[in-house]
Amino acid sequence: MSTLLxxxxxxxxxxxxxxxxxxxxxxxxxxxxxxxxxxxxxLPAAGWVRVDPTLSGICGSDLATxxxxxxRYFEDIVSFPFVPGHExxxxxxxxxxxxxxxxxxxxDRVVLQPVLGCAARGIEPPCAACQGGHVGNCGRTAFGHxxxxxxxxxxxxxxxxxxxxxxxxxxxxxxxxxEDLSDEDAVTVEPVACAVHAVLGAPVAGGDVVxxxxxxxxxxxxxxxxGHLAALxxxxxxxxxxxxxxxxxxxxxxxxxxxxxxxxxxQLPRAVRRHSRSLSFGGDPGTTATLSDxxxxxxxxxxxxxxxxxxxxxxxxxxxxxLVGMPGRATLDLAPLWHREVRLAGAYAxxxxxxxxxxxxxxxxxxxxxxxxxxxxxxxxxxxxxxxxFEDAVAHAGAAGRRGAVKIAFxxxxxxxx
Amino acid sequence: xxxxxxxxxxxxxxxxxxxFWNGEGFVLEALPEGSRVVYAPEPVKALEDPxxxxxxxxxxxxxxxxxxxxxxxxxxxxxICFDDVSLPLPPMASPDIRQMVIETVLDMAAEAGxxxxxxxxxxxxxxxxxxxxxxxxxxxxxxxxxAPHGLLTQHDAEDPDNxxxxxxxxxxxxxxxxxRAATSDLLVYVNINLVSMDGGHKSVATGLASYRSLxxxxxPSTMRHSRSFMDQPSSExxxxxxRMGRLIADSGVEVFQIETTLNNDTFPTxxxxxxxxxxEWSLRDRTTYAATSTALAKVPxxxxxxxxxxxxxxxxxxxxxxxxxxAVHALTTANVWTQQGVDVEGQTDILTMGLPYICPxxxxxxxxxxxxxxxxxxxxxNMYRGRPLVREGGVVIMRHPTRPEFHPGHxxxxxxxxxxxxxxxVDPTEMHKQFEESFxxxxxxxxxxxxxxxxxxxxxxxxxxxxxxxxxxxxxxxxVGGNPAAVRRLGxxxxxxxxxxxxxxxxxxxxxxxxxxxxxxxxxxADVH
Numbered sequence: 001m002s003t004l005l006x007x008x009x010x011x012x013x014x015x016x017x018x019x020x021x022x023x024x025x026x027x028x029x030x031x032x033x034x035x036x037x038x039x040x041x042x043l044p045a046a047g048w049v050r051v052d053p054t055l056s057g058i059c060g061s062d063l064a065t066x067x068x069x070x071x072r073y074f075e076d077i078v079s080f081p082f083v084p085g086h087e088x089x090x091x092x093x094x095x096x097x098x099x100x101x102x103x104x105x106x107x108d109r110v111v112l113q114p115v116l117g118c119a120a121r122g123i124e125p126p127c128a129a130c131q132g133g134h135v136g137n138c139g140r141t142a143f144g145h146x147x148x149x150x151x152x153x154x155x156x157x158x159x160x161x162x163x164x165x166x167x168x169x170x171x172x173x174x175x176x177x178x179e180d181l182s183d184e185d186a187v188t189v190e191p192v193a194c195a196v197h198a199v200l201g202a203p204v205a206g207g208d209v210v211x212x213x214x215x216x217x218x219x220x221x222x223x224x225x226x227g228h229l230a231a232l233x234x235x236x237x238x239x240x241x242x243x244x245x246x247x248x249x250x251x252x253x254x255x256x257x258x259x260x261x262x263x264x265x266x267q268l269p270r271a272v273r274r275h276s277r278s279l280s281f282g283g284d285p286g287t288t289a290t291l292s293d294x295x296x297x298x299x300x301x302x303x304x305x306x307x308x309x310x311x312x313x314x315x316x317x318x319x320x321x322x323l324v325g326m327p328g329r330a331t332l333d334l335a336p337l338w339h340r341e342v343r344l345a346g347a348y349a350x351x352x353x354x355x356x357x358x359x360x361x362x363x364x365x366x367x368x369x370x371x372x373x374x375x376x377x378x379x380x381x382x383x384x385x386x387x388x389x390f391e392d393a394v395a396h397a398g399a400a401g402r403r404g405a406v407k408i409a410f411x412x413x414x415x416x417x418x
Numbered sequence: 419x420x421x422x423x424x425x426x427x428x429x430x431x432x433x434x435x436x437x438f439w440n441g442e443g444f445v446l447e448a449l450p451e452g453s454r455v456v457y458a459p460e461p462v463k464a465l466e467d468p469x470x471x472x473x474x475x476x477x478x479x480x481x482x483x484x485x486x487x488x489x490x491x492x493x494x495x496x497x498i499c500f501d502d503v504s505l506p507l508p509p510m511a512s513p514d515i516r517q518m519v520i521e522t523v524l525d526m527a528a529e530a531g532x533x534x535x536x537x538x539x540x541x542x543x544x545x546x547x548x549x550x551x552x553x554x555x556x557x558x559x560x561x562x563x564x565a566p567h568g569l570l571t572q573h574d575a576e577d578p579d580n581x582x583x584x585x586x587x588x589x590x591x592x593x594x595x596x597x598r599a600a601t602s603d604l605l606v607y608v609n610i611n612l613v614s615m616d617g618g619h620k621s622v623a624t625g626l627a628s629y630r631s632l633x634x635x636x637x638p639s640t641m642r643h644s645r646s647f648m649d650q651p652s653s654e655x656x657x658x659x660x661r662m663g664r665l666i667a668d669s670g671v672e673v674f675q676i677e678t679t680l681n682n683d684t685f686p687t688x689x690x691x692x693x694x695x696x697x698e699w700s701l702r703d704r705t706t707y708a709a710t711s712t713a714l715a716k717v718p719x720x721x722x723x724x725x726x727x728x729x730x731x732x733x734x735x736x737x738x739x740x741x742x743x744x745a746v747h748a749l750t751t752a753n754v755w756t757q758q759g760v761d762v763e764g765q766t767d768i769l770t771m772g773l774p775y776i777c778p779x780x781x782x783x784x785x786x787x788x789x790x791x792x793x794x795x796x797x798x799x800n801m802y803r804g805r806p807l808v809r810e811g812g813v814v815i816m817r818h819p820t821r822p823e824f825h826p827g828h829x830x831x832x833x834x835x836x837x838x839x840x841x842x843x844v845d846p847t848e849m850h851k852q853f854e855e856s857f858x859x860x861x862x863x864x865x866x867x868x869x870x871x872x873x874x875x876x877x878x879x880x881x882x883x884x885x886x887x888x889x890x891x892x893x894x895x896x897x898v899g900g901n902p903a904a905v906r907r908l909g910x911x912x913x914x915x916x917x918x919x920x921x922x923x924x925x926x927x928x929x930x931x932x933x934x935x936x937x938x939x940x941x942x943x944a945d946v947h
Contacts (some may be wrong), residue, residue, distance in 0.1 A: 218758075261838060267837045270838070273862065274862075279861055281864055
């Protein structure tokens with residue numbers, strides 16, 4: 001069975017890093033990712049089940065790994081060789097009990113919640129984060145009865161979605177897919193959950209000006225989630241949701257998903273200035289100077305040093321910049337952050353979302369299924385590839401915006417490749 | 419030789435190509451046979467003794483006003499207001515007519531022993547003039563006598579301490595104007611009437627007003643009902659200003675209006691070919707055209723802009739009248755028509771126009787896409803009396819590069835208007851409802867208007883409302899040679915050549931349309947029968 005395997009190979013890693021500097025995804029052919037024939041991993045313990053992937057997305061963090069530009073911070077919480085792919089919809093190979101307690105029968109469709117927290121690792125008692133439902137913040141991702149790996153797709157023992165052989169998952173990672181949700185919708189549930197978590201973690205208040213930097217998968221899904229969660233009363237409704245989107249198709253999607261205004265990224269600061277009625281200062285009129293006021297919340301869905309700097313320039317004093325896109329090493333002028341007491345907050349993964357006074361706590365994934373169904377987020381899946389064309393797939397994902405795409409996924413279903 | 423009137427040429431096989439302005443350059447276009455080209459009358463003879471004529475006008479006012487010296491007395495408060503940098507176009511060679519008039523008024527004031535004199539540039543919501551521009555308009559003598567003492571001011575429509583609300587008209591229109599001017603014993607207004615829209619009660623009621631007041635007539639509804647705003651009796655814009663002007667007079671504000679008209683000798687000798695009829699071009703004209711158009715096309719737009727904005731027009735004074743506002747303006751309007759009026763029989767399916775590098779709102783600045791639209795659909799389209807030159811549902815074809823370039827210091831809110839409003843709507847009524855107030859009250863725009871050289875935040879809306887009548891009237895607007903993205907942003911259709919534009923227009927007006935070209939320069943007004 002075909003599997004894409006990522007091995008620890010410093011020369012290949014270095015080669016990929018050099019070539020991908022010409023464009024994300026372009027170094028995959030000479031990098032550490034290889035197509036191999038391999039069986040599914042063994043089940044590590046009771047409560048684990050094999051999942052046969054149907055679709056598995058290529059995420060920004062996957063691209064960073066393949067490009068050799070992911071942070072060394074992750075070195076101790078991954079194990080090699082691993083099979084990438086943490087955005088997964090598939091079918092269970094045997095009966096199981098899902099994370100929400102529902103019974104699963106062999107062949108049922110599931111979405112994977114990929115974080116390998118205490119429950120999956122067999123750690124008792126669970127860490128404080130897992131006990132609180134915040135599995136994304138699990139402090140035991142290098143321990144337990146499987147090797148280190150913050151998520152499925154980065155752990156040598158679990159396999160990953162980029163495989164037709166299957167992966168193994170703990171029952172606590174499985175969420176059944178409603179019948180009316182397509183596979184394309186379902187494969188986006190994991191990034192939707194990231195977006196939901198980011199939105200609910202940000203202090204958006206009624207009437208706020210909110211800016212979203214970047215309109216790739218995460219930016220679009222933050223846009224969709226904010227509107228949907230506000231309609232559900234789970235977060236406040238901003239007065240303006242301004243999205244910076246570079247490409248035409250992204251701009252159309254952002255509007256469709258609920259942005260009140262969509263602009264090219266370089267025009268976003270001017271829109272934020274106008275909506276926040278800031279007095280610009282520190283630069284000539286027309287330039288991107290730090291604003292006197294600014295957006296109440298900025299979701300940085302890019303994660304580059306430039307985008308973080310832009311977010312810091314656009315946020316109001318005591319406002320929040322939520323880092324949703326995975327950042328790496330960055331050189332930044334933090335004087336405005338210090339002077340304006342800006343809160344720079346990470347937004348990673350998912351877990352349990354506090355409900356506030358009107359709602360019970362609920363898993364991020366269950367909210368993500370709502371958003372995916374309401375917005376048919378499968379519309380973001382622009383192309384799927386068979387594993388055999390992994391170089392094309394990764395190159396497409398690396399140039400998604402430029403090539404008019406959003407989400408690229410591997411399709412391990414039988415039949416003609418798409 | 420007597421002055422030749424304006425006329426309408428019918429293009430035939432022997433007609434040479436016709437000049438079109440094309441932003442910071444010009445081109446010759448071969449118009450289809452049977453097209454009409456409307457040419458302005460030749461320049462009215464200049465007054466031989468401008469200072470003498472000005473003095474005579476001040477001593478022999480029209481309407482119910484005493485001669486100016488009789489209105490001046492020691493101890494009085496005198497305010498002299500004058501039109502700003504938006505007039506005339508291009509800026510006239512020194513001495514500017516404002517300088518000549520104001521020097522004469524000041525001489526009379528000095529003779530009468532008037533000490534308390536303040537000059538006010540009647541900016542309305544336009545940008546503040548620079549020192550160089552003020553010196554050019556007023557002359558060094560006036561500037562140096564007033565500016566260092568803080569007695570040369572520029573109207574600030576956002577200064578609550580220097581505005582006074584005089585009341586509401588019977589239509590509920592607020593009249594709020596410059597306090598210094600309104601509380602003076604005499605307000606002398608010095609006008610330049612380049613086009614028939616200028617002057618009259620509009621001078622004070624608009625030039626010295628606040629946004630609170632201006633919004634009553636600078637809005638889509640008023641502009642749609644101004645047919646045209648170049649024809650005062652048919653202009654709702656003017657009706658509103660007239661109501662306000664009468665309220666100003668009834669409030670006890672003594673206005674002594676001085677209006678001037680200029681001839682249409684618009685460009686100096688080295689650009690004289692621009693305003694000649696093409697078949698009368700001399701060899702020198704042809705050579706100059708070829709050399710100039712080639713040179714302007716080869717240099718970067720910034721440089722060609724700089725060259726063209728340095729032009730000083732030989733405009734000459736053709737009339738000056740002073741006294742009571744309405745009596746003065748009736749004479750002025752007649753004089754403007756004498757210079758600019760051309761009889762045209764019937765409307766046309768397609769109206770073509772070449773748009774120049776300059777309009778009232780980009781003197782020493784950049785003609786951004788909103789101003790392109792305003793110049794074509796606001797000004798040129800409205801240069802008519804009776805009926806628009808183009809029939810209802812017809813097509814306007816404009817030629818201009820329409821680059822998405824903006825002067826960030828002069829037009830900051832225009833950039834946001836282009837990026838954030840036109841991307842959502844090009845409907846004047848919709849943008850009025852959705853966006854106007856937030857732009858008009860934006861503190862950053864207000865700050866830049868008051869302390870920098872920026873047009874007021876609401877100004878791009880007004881420019882778009884200027885187009886409202888045309889937008890409702892025509893079936894399509896095509897821009898030849900314009901930046902396609904910018905043209906589409908305006909809601910218009912881009913075309914790479916006049917032939918392409920005519921092909922696009924045929925969808926609207928059929929395969930054998932009538933076509934009329936408004937030759938510019940110089941400015942003309944079509945009396946469409």
